[in-house]
Amino acid sequence: MGLEYMQTTTDTALRVIDIIAQQAMLDTSEVGMDMAMSDLGLDSLGLVECIFGIEEAFDISVPFNANAPDQAEFDISTVGAIISEVEKLIARKAA
Amino acid sequence: MKRVVITGAGTVNALANDSVGTYTALQEGQCGIGPLTCRDVDRLNVRVGAEIRGFDPEQHFPRNTLPLLDRFAQIALVAAREAVAYAGLQFDAALGLRAGVIMGTAGGGNLTVDDNYRAVYADGKNRVHPFVVPRLMHNAATSHISMEFGLKGPAFTVSTACASANHAMGQAFQMVRCGMADVMLTGGSEAMLGFGGIKAWEGLRVMARDTCRPFSRDRTGMIQGEGGAVFVFEELEHARARGAPILAEVAGFGLSADAGDIVMPDVDGPVRAMRAALSDAGIAAQDVGYVNAHGTGTAANDRVESQALRVVMRAHLDKLPVSSTKSMHGHIIGGTSAVELLACLMALKDGVIAPTINHTEFDPDCVPDPVPNEARRASVDIVMSNAFAFGGLNAVLVLRRSP
Numbered sequence: 500m501g502l503e504y505m506q507t508t509t510d511t512a513l514r515v516i517d518i519i520a521q522q523a524m525l526d527t528s529e530v531g532m533d534m535a536m537s538d539l540g541l542d543s544l545g546l547v548e549c550i551f552g553i554e555e556a557f558d559i560s561v562p563f564n565a566n567a568p569d570q571a572e573f574d575i576s577t578v579g580a581i582i583s584e585v586e587k588l589i590a591r592k593a594a
Numbered sequence: 595m596k597r598v599v600i601t602g603a604g605t606v607n608a609l610a611n612d613s614v615g616t617y618t619a620l621q622e623g624q625c626g627i628g629p630l631t632c633r634d635v636d637r638l639n640v641r642v643g644a645e646i647r648g649f650d651p652e653q654h655f656p657r658n659t660l661p662l663l664d665r666f667a668q669i670a671l672v673a674a675r676e677a678v679a680y681a682g683l684q685f686d687a688a689l690g691l692r693a694g695v696i697m698g699t700a701g702g703g704n705l706t707v708d709d710n711y712r713a714v715y716a717d718g719k720n721r722v723h724p725f726v727v728p729r730l731m732h733n734a735a736t737s738h739i740s741m742e743f744g745l746k747g748p749a750f751t752v753s754t755a756c757a758s759a760n761h762a763m764g765q766a767f768q769m770v771r772c773g774m775a776d777v778m779l780t781g782g783s784e785a786m787l788g789f790g791g792i793k794a795w796e797g798l799r800v801m802a803r804d805t806c807r808p809f810s811r812d813r814t815g816m817i818q819g820e821g822g823a824v825f826v827f828e829e830l831e832h833a834r835a836r837g838a839p840i841l842a843e844v845a846g847f848g849l850s851a852d853a854g855d856i857v858m859p860d861v862d863g864p865v866r867a868m869r870a871a872l873s874d875a876g877i878a879a880q881d882v883g884y885v886n887a888h889g890t891g892t893a894a895n896d897r898v899e900s901q902a903l904r905v906v907m908r909a910h911l912d913k914l915p916v917s918s919t920k921s922m923h924g925h926i927i928g929g930t931s932a933v934e935l936l937a938c939l940m941a942l943k944d945g946v947i948a949p950t951i952n953h954t955e956f957d958p959d960c961v962p963d964p965v966p967n968e969a970r971r972a973s974v975d976i977v978m979s980n981a982f983a984f985g986g987l988n989a990v991l992v993l994r995r996s997p
Contacts, residue, residue, distance in 0.1 A: 542858070543858070543894075544855075544857060544858065547798065547799045550799070551797070560639075563799055564799055564800070564801075564802075564803075564814055564815060565798070565799040565800050565815075565892075565893075566800060566802070566813065566814045566815040566892050566893040566894075567814055567893065
């Protein structure tokens with residue numbers, strides 16, 4: 500993750516990465532955009548806590564059911580995917 | 595060791611407010627799940643549940659006793675009255691000393707807690723009703739049953755989340771079996787379909803938004819219910835001597851802890867509990883004719899429970915009916931395995947296996963025969979009832995057809 504990455508990282512992305520890193524007990528520098536939750540050692544309960552942290556941080560409601568984690572409503576396949584979904588939800592809230 | 599039989603049953607749940615109505619509903623595959631009616635339901639994401647209908651507390655209790663009775667205790671008392679009446683028992687002073695109560699509940703007086711927290715925190719009140727404590731305590735239902743019938747032997751409450759009632763009934767079974775009591779009233783009840791109770795479950799993100807579809811490939815989680823059931827567990831010779839109706843024999847009880855995860859299910863713990871129950875009953879796995887599954891309808895539970903059943907039942911699982919009646923009465927948490935025992939009794943005494951309703955598609959990761967959508971006639975001699983709680987605490991009962 501070089502300079503280019505840092506420049507394209509939004510505030511939202513930084514906060515989401517921070518939430519995920521805290522939950523995974525990692526340093527934010529260890530969290531890559533293309534990493535899956537399992538790469539970070541997060542199980543479904545850890546993911547539920549991340550989603551809760553994101554909802555609290557951005558005052559948004561994330562459509563997520565632990566029974567159907569692959570659902571189309573909210574892509575959780577990678578860190579980058581989650582950030583992009585969160586950005587969409589924030590934009591929808593502002594609209 | 596003494597033999598233990600069930601001589602009475604009573605219930606209040608979303609399907610019916612007595613056992614006969616519940617058997618009928620289970621046979622017809624009725625669904626008790628519908629829109630929730632609790633206060634502030636518009637602030638909930640989960641808006642469906644299996645609520646009891648047509649239950650008027652004032653029909654069952656004098657108005658001056660109601661301040662002492664949370665809904666979970668009301669349910670337990672009404673169910674206990676039905677069970678005792680069915681059994682035809684009169685508790686005189688001598689029998690009262692040889693009789694006790696063990697009930698299960700996970701939330702106890704959860705609605706009372708919720709109402710009174712609201713009063714003091716949200717509404718800013720500085721005073722609560724004097725009976726809040728005796729109303730909310732987890733042992734309230736047990737105590738009221740013991741008081742109503744004069745049961746003066748062993749009495750306590752068991753709280754092991756979703757396995758509470760099976761742990762309670764297993765304990766009552768062992769007490770009668772070892773001679774500590776001749777009669778035990780036992781089962782479980784739960785009433786937490788209030789704003790706080792549902793909000794807490796909502797947080798876990800394991801709740802279905804529409805309905806409960808255990809073992810179905812498209813299942814999306816659990817649906818909470820409320821209710822309970824109470825049974826009369828009686829020593830066989832005591833029951834025979836008075837010509838009591840015998841619904842079934844309690845044959846074995848097995849329990850175990852996963853010692854794994856606080857919420858994620860495990861294969862090994864349930865396997866050990868099922869094997870312990872069968873071994874306690876002296877019954878081989880291939881002789882089991884019906885399993886009432888824990889079957890919550892979550893992705894994880896139904897897959898893992900199916901794996902555990904495969905380990906225990908091996909090839910026998912291919913032709914073994916395994917249903918989850920939570921699809922009809924919802925997940926009644928600490929009272930659920932008591933209500934589910936009614937489905938077990940029905941299989942043994944009426945030869946009817948309750949279905950798993952709302953089932954749309956077989957899941958190759960789940961049990962091969964979930965008895966989808968329609969009840970089935972079968973001659974069943976042995977049933978097993980599973981309960982696997984959050985916290986990894988497992989309790990399994992095995993029943994045998996009436997001797």
